Structure formats: C-alpha cells, structure tokens
Amino acid sequence: MKSFYKIIVLILVLLTSIKQYGQHHSTMTVELNSENKTLTIVQEMTFFNQSNDTLTSIVLNDWNNAYSNKNTPLAKRFSDEFYRGFHLAKEAERGSTKNLTITDKSQFVLTWERTEKNPDFIVVKLDHPIFPNQKISLHLSYITKIPSDKFTKYGYNDKGEMNLKNWFLTPARYENHDFIRYSNNNLDDISNAVSDFDIDLKIPATLEATSDLNNNSPIKREGFSIYKLFGKNRTDFSLFIESKSSFISFKNSTNEVLTNLKENKLSAVQKAIIMDRVMIYVTKQIGQYPHEKIIVSQTDYERNPFYGLNQLPSFLSLFPDEFIFEIKFLKTYLNTYLKNSLRLNPRNDNWIYDGIQVYAMMKYIDENHPNTKMFGSISKFKLLKSYNLTNLDFNEQYSYFYMLMARKNLDQPLGDPKNTLIKFNEQIASKYRAGLSLLYLDDYLNQNTVNNSIRQFYLQNKEKQTSRNDFEILLKSNTNKDINWFFKTIISSRDIIDYKFSHVSRTQDSITFSVKSKTGALVPIPVYGIKKGEVVFKKWLDIPEIDSSFTIERQNVDKIVLNYKNEVPEYNLRNNWKSLRSFYPNNRPVKFNFMKDLEDPYYNQILYVPSLTYNLYDGLSPGLRLHNKTILDKPFIFDINPSYSTKTNNFSGSGWFAISQNYRDSRLYNMRYSLSGSYFHYAPDAYYQKINPMVQMRIRQENFRDNRKQLIMLRQVVVNREKSAFVVDNSTENYSVFDAKYFNSRTEVTNHFSFTSDIQIASKFGKIASELEYRKLFENNLQINLRLYAGSFLYNKTDSDFFSFALDRPTDYLFDYGYYGRSESTGLFSQQFILSEGGFKSKLATPYANQWITTVNGSFNIWNWVEIYGDLGLVKNKDLDPKFVYDSGIRLNLVTDYFELYFPVYSNNGWEIAQNNYNEKIRFLVTFSPKTLINLFNRKWF
Secondary structure, three states: HHHHHHHHHHHHHHHHHHHHHOOOEEEEEEEEEOOOOEEEEEEEEEEEOOOOEEEEEEEOOOHHHHHHHOHHHHHHHHOOOOOOOOOOHHHHHOOEEEEEEEEEOOOEEEOEEEOOOOOEEEEEEEEEEEOOOOEEEEEEEEEEEEOOOOOOOEEOOOOOEEEEEOOOOOOOOEEOEEEOOOOOOOOOOOOOOOEEEEEEEEEOOEEEEEEEEOOOOOOEOOOOEEEEEEEEEEOOOOEEOOOOOEEEEEEEOOEEEEEOOOOOOOOOHHHHHHHHHHHHHHHOOOOOOOEEEEEHHHHHHHHOOOOOOOOOOOOOOOOOOOHHHHHHHHHHHHHHHHHOOOOOOOOOOOHHHHHHHHHHHHHHHHHHHOEEEEOOHHOOHHHOOOHHHHOOOOOHHHHHHHHHHHHHOOOOOOOOOOHOOOHHHHHHHHHHHHHHHHHHHHHHOOOHHHHHHHHHHHHHHHHOOOOHHHHOOOOOOOOOOHHHHHHHHOOOOOOOOEEEEEEEEOOOOOOEEEEOOOOOOOOOEEEEHHHHOOEEEEEEEEOOOOEEEEEEEOOOOOOEEEEOOOOOOOOOOOOEEEEEOOOOOOOOOEEEEEEEOOOOOOOOOEEEEEEEEOOOOOOOEEEEEOOOOOOOOEHHHHHHHHEOOOOOOOEEEEEEEEEEEEEOOOOOOEEEEEEEEEEEEEEEEEEEEEEEEEEEEEEEEOOOOOEEEEEEEEEHHHHHHOOOOOOOOOOEEEEEEEEEEEEEEOOOOHHHHHHHEEEEEOOOEEEEEEEEEEEEEEOOOEEEEEEEEEEEEEEEOOOOOOEEEEEEEEOOOOOOOOOOOOOOOOOOOOEEEOOOOOOOOOOOOOOOOOOEEEEEEEEEEEEEEEEEEEEEEEOOOOOOEEEEEEEEEEEEEEEEEEEEEEEEEEEOOOOHHHHHHHHHOOOEEEEHHHHHHHHHHOOOOO
16 A cells, blocks of 8 residues: 555655656846847756657747748748849848757757748757756757838947847647647747746846846946846747836736837826726636736837727827727727747637637727727717718627628638738738637637637646647537538638528418528528517528428517627628518619728729810810629729810720639639620720620639739620811721630739730731840849730731831720820820830831730849830831840839839930930829739738
8 A cells, every 4th residue: 555655755746746847947047239220048948848759959049040041941032922022122121040059968069950941940959869858958048130110120220239039949839749840931820839938138238138038136237237047848939128118117916018109199107907808808818828928019019000990190180099999908808818828739729819809809899898889989970970980889890801802802711820820811811800700609609608618728838838629629518419511611721601591471470481502511500580670580590401391480570680790700791681571672772872881791892083184175074983792892883074174175995894703622713704895086086985895714823922913805896986177197997806814823022024915806917925024133132024925916917007017106096095196196195105116215217016016124223213125126017127226224113013214225226315306205103093003012912
C-alpha cells in the first residue's frame, strides 16, 4: 500500500514538474541605438520539447527580417496589393536581423539557415537531438534593424519613436509533428509558441517605454534608462518607445488597460466609464483575461478599423463622440484580447478569432445601443426616410459587407487560411460573415449554447494549445441538434444560401407551404408570420431536402416571410415572402431614390441622378440618369441616361441593359449578356447611332489572390452615321462589324503583363490584331514599359482609310473610345492621345495602313514620373513598300493611364522640338470617367 502511495506521489511530482518547466523561456538584454534604429540583443532561450517527437532542429520566427529586401514574401504581398511605398523605399528605411550567432550550453556554435524564399524564419540545426519532455538552452546574439512604420505602422516614425512588433527571435508553434513555417504577410498572424519572457531594455533617458508585459519602475542611469519587463505564457506582446508616453492607464476589477486611442473631445472620466463597461462586458461574455495588462493602441485600431465608421468624413457628426470612442475601443480591445489569449493557429483558424470578435460586438450593440442605426443621426432626417441605407440597424451592415463580395462572386470559405484571402475578404467580408455565422448558430440553437461554448473554449486555451477541432467538439457536445451543416456548409465551403417558397396554400387555421433551396445548400432557416407589419410567430425549419413541405398553424397572419430578420446570411432576400391575402398583389411597388441606395428586397428601386457629359459637338449635355444599380450587384441591371445637347439643341444619350450569371465552382465565373445603345454627334452637323449586343465571359485563376484575369468578348456593333459636310472621308455611313476579343492580363506594382487578340469581320473588310504589354519596376526603381502591336487585314474592299489601322490616332469606327472631338484634325482636341493600335505620339506623313502594321512602343523613367519614350514600326499600304516609322520624346506619366503628357522630340519629321507651332504637337491623355478612376483605388481590395 505504501508503495502505491509512493507511485502516486511520484506521478504528481512529475506532472508538477512538467507543468512548471513546460514553457519555453527567453531572457533578453536589449539595447536601443535610437540613431541607427537598431536593437542589440543578447538572448538566452530555453527550448522545451513539449511534443512526443524527437527533434533534431528547431524553427525560430524572424519576422523582422521580412523587411530586408524587395523579394521577400512581404514585399511580394505589397506589390500584389498595389502598394509602391516598400519597393521605392530607401535602404535605411528597411528592417533586418543581422550578425546572428547561436551557441548551445557548451559554447558549441550551431549552424542555422535562412532561405531566400523564406527569409523570415530560420532553422537551427542541433548538435544533439531533443527528446520528448527535454529542454535545451541556446545563447543568441544579433542586431535587429527596425523598419520605418510607413509600411505597416510597425517600426519607427519620423520622430524616432517606435512601435515594436515581432522584433525578436522566438520559437515557432509546433503541431502535427512539425514546426509551423509562416512568412510575414502583414496579417498579424505570427504563429509563436507560448513562452515566458524576462527582458532588460536599455534605452536613452530621453525616451519612455510602454508595454503590456509586467514591469518595475525604470532604473535611471547616466544618459539612459533600464526597464525590466517580464511576462508568462505569452505568444506575443507590444512595446512602444516614445519621447513621452502617449498612453493613459485605467484599472478596474478585471485588469489594467493602457490606451492612446485618439478622442480629444471626451474627458478622462467619460473614457473611463466607457472602458469599464466594455471590459466588464467582455469578461462576462468571453472570460477572464489571462494577463495583468492589455494595450489598446491607436495603431492597432488603424490597422484594423471599424470599416464604415472610419470612412466617414470627420466633419460629419453622425454619431456621438462617446459612441465613436466606444466602438473603436470595443473593436480594438476585443482583437487584442483574443489574439493574446487564444492559443490557436492564427492563420488557419483565423475565422474563430474573427467570429468571436464580431459576434461579441454585435451582442454588445444589441445590449447597449439597440436603437442605433447604421448611419446614426442622419437616419432621423425626414428627407432620407425613404432610403433603405439610412433605415438599417447598426448590426445589419455586417451582412451587406459580406454580400457585397458574394454578389461579385468573390467570397471565399471562412475556413480558408488567412493568407489566401483577398484583401477585402481578409479585412472586412470574411470577418463579418464569421460573426454573423456564430450569431446565426446561436439563434438556431438558442439557450445561450454558443455563448457557453465560447466561454468553455476560452478556458481550454488557458490549459493547452487548441485548434478549430476543439471548438467544433465543444459546440457539438453542448447541443442535441445536428450541426454538421454549420461546419460543412457555412465554414468549409463557399456555398451560397438562397431559399424561396415554391408552393403556398392556406385554410382558415393552417398554412401549408414548400421551401425550395435554389442552390442546393441545406441549412436551417426561420419562417415568420407577419400581420400588419408585426411579427406574430417565428419558427425554425430544418430543411431535409431541396424542396421540403411544412404545415403550421396560421394564427391569422396575412404574410409569411423566410429569414425576415436576416439571421441567415442569405444571397437573395427578394424571393422570401408570400402574401396570404386573397387578391393581394405580389408585385413589389416601385420606389424612386436619388443617387444611391442599398438593395431593398421589398421594393423595385429606380435611382435617378443628374448627369453632365461633354464632347465638342454636343457641348455640355445635362441629363437624368435612371438605373437600378444599388450597392450590391444584381443579376439584371438597366442604366438609361437621356441628355440634352446644348450645342445642337437636340436630345442625345445612351443606355444599356445587362443580365449576369455567376458560376460558383468554375474558372469561368461570370457570363454577362448585354445590349447597349448611344446617340451623339460625331461632327458639328452629324450624329451617330450605335447598337451593341454583347456577350462577355470572365475567367479567373483558382487562387483568388492571383491578379491574372481573362475575358472573352463577342459582340456585334451596328453603326448608323449621318452624312457630314465637315468630314471629308465619310463614304461609309452605315455598317455592322462582328468583333471577337480575348484579354489576358496580370497586374501588380512591380510587374504588368497583358495580351489582347482581336478579330473583326464586316461586309467590306476583315482584320486581325494582337497586342502585348509589359511593364517592369526593377530593384533600382527603374521602370520600363514595352508594348507590341501587330495587325493585318484578312481582306479589304474599302476605298478609304476609315477602317484602316491608325499609327497615332484611330478613327474609332466602333465608337469605343472617349474622344472629346473625334473628327478634329487640327486644334487642341486633335491632340488627345489614346493608346491604341500604332500607339505613336507624333503625327507622321503615313498615318494609316490599309494592309498591315507592326509597332513597338517603349518608355523608361529617368526621374520619378518623367520618362523617355520611343516608338518604332512598319506600315504597309497596298501597292507600296513597307514604310519604316519612328518617333521619340518625353512622357510625363503623372497617373498611368489616367493623366499623361507627351512632348515629341525627334521622329521621321526631324527635330520636332525645334519646329514651328510646337505646342500643337504636344499630346495629352486625360480620363474623366469616375468609374475608371475608382477602379484605380479599388484594385488593391479586389
């Protein structure tokens, strides 16, 4: 019996020892050189093998080294998202880890490697293997060069102050028999193993340090201060070094918050009341924060703002100052709270972080601000009462941000790794849908099942490393309902949900109806009974098959509605209701709104917008644009824009109709069928009519982040032109051209490549052409632009150059280009340049080719946006030898493809810069299209 007790005691001692020594530990001495922006680090790292595997090497995260050159995964991510700042930065602004030496306890120098492909983690080769439950002590010495904060908001600023993140070496997370090797993609998802830290930080006496690690009062020495920082069970921590600390401290019964969130209009007391309310709520909702201090910084908020709120102009006071501070603090506090507490894989299991954060925020709003609208006080204006946008409750906006991507067919599965998400999904849409999904599950399960599961899961994370499987097991164990659909459909797929009533009948006492899934996705959905706008009953329907029938008590309702309060993230709400009244019209009434609005499922919306167009012959043309394009994409769109020509005193305008069809599981992801028409003047005394039926097929890569896009376009262009006394060559007034085009492009900051092939068939001619474009930004910041164009007639029965290939100014017989004076041969409007066909900037003696043409256009920058350009080509006309043509000059590339100026210097015409009337030779490219300019800024998101 005694021996039995001895064994029990021994086991308890061993378990206690394992728990005591079961963490990695780093003791660091860190000295800041504020002039060189470097940290000299001496680090004693104790690595404990907590796995059941024998390790011969260990992996250390070195994310600061991701800033070391222009070819790291971080640099490629910047280029992919059209951020030029990192590529154009000075060498002194970059970060790196240098002079690294690693020795073991016996002073044996260990070898390590860092590959060019993955410079942000290192693999340390061990002299002796580490067996399970054994540890090894490593001595590391290195210098960390801190990058500028202009890239990611982490680093040093213009004042020499620092916001430090991921600046030291630390063991990577170990799971599934291997270390996690993640590169820095500016996603705040470093996968560190849990460690204890003891740090002696030495900084100049003129600076102050703030951290969420525990610390004693700094030791003052001559010229510098020493901070002793320490913390246990950390995967990460924050460190700010400033001239004077910008943080204020607030303590309550739960923990201490250090914050420098900007909100100067509130007093310290007002901020304290708000912070206390948020902290108590989060502790109650999720659990007790495991550390004594937490930092809620302005930088962290700016990196992950509340989208929608942060986009509003500062002069608009739609919300009280207290509410704005409350939302900012709540979002940032929750984000930091979860990142520092949950021991998840932050890249692969990111949906859990996002889901709990947004779920808790929505619950907080329901509890504390239930009557707040999406646009705050603006919803009280009587003039705006008819807008769906201003009537939405604050929490309803989350669904629309997700649906924005779903309607574009760009949404991605919630369970996908964070680094595979396109930027809008990573920062907005997927975050919001994750929270909506947990709220959906909570509503379906009821009895606070999701709340309780979150609290239990949070407690689990204090004891062990966790994963999404643990969260799934917990949720399933807390309910008797089958929720496999939640993880299979909602989390792990991009299946869209869309239900409708397929059959409805009623008696005095009951309603029998069928619910059909239009997409095949079978998930629960609620049905509501509505009477005079009030909810009479709500019942959750478990949908067993694609078309399912139900019978429920009528309870004297006059309407039944599926998903009335949008609990389910449903693709289309416009087919969700049925009237039970006799002779009640089911057609939605028409509602007119000015400018723009969100989709309202209960109305047919028509939006009207004053318009103003211009060309030389119609002059300023005011008009009224009528369309149904709400913020969310629709399968059917019309856009009609009649206008009045002030120069001709006649009506003009354009219009189009389009039907779009999305394909969810195919690289051919969208088909669009459209019919457009326009009526404008192409000369002072003559108009043109254009009718254009068209089919477009859009193709993308399987990897949504890949910027390669393909398009196949088939159209018939029918043009009727009135004769003009001002245009010499107008022998062909009416014609019809079949046009087939293929586009293939891949664009980012450092590389652009595009290929276009075009074939046109008409009664009097047939032609084929191809175009290649290549743009490269080199490491020395030299940028080169190259373009090759080649075209040939298959047959040509025309007797003019109207359909010929143009060297410098296409005739635009398909009326595709935005010419302001398309028939001008002299004057300012004739100098408008559109890069097409030959692409020449100088006007030469052979402006057309009626047989074939080949040209090469090139340019490279000599200083910022100043470039040298040159064009070469061969022009072949019938019965003539090919003509060699060339030109050169200076290009001011102010905004590529949107605002450019060309100054010819030398060409077949000789030294143009020395010739008379040089101002008439200058060419300009100006784009006024709002849609085109908006695309310039949107491309980094989509």
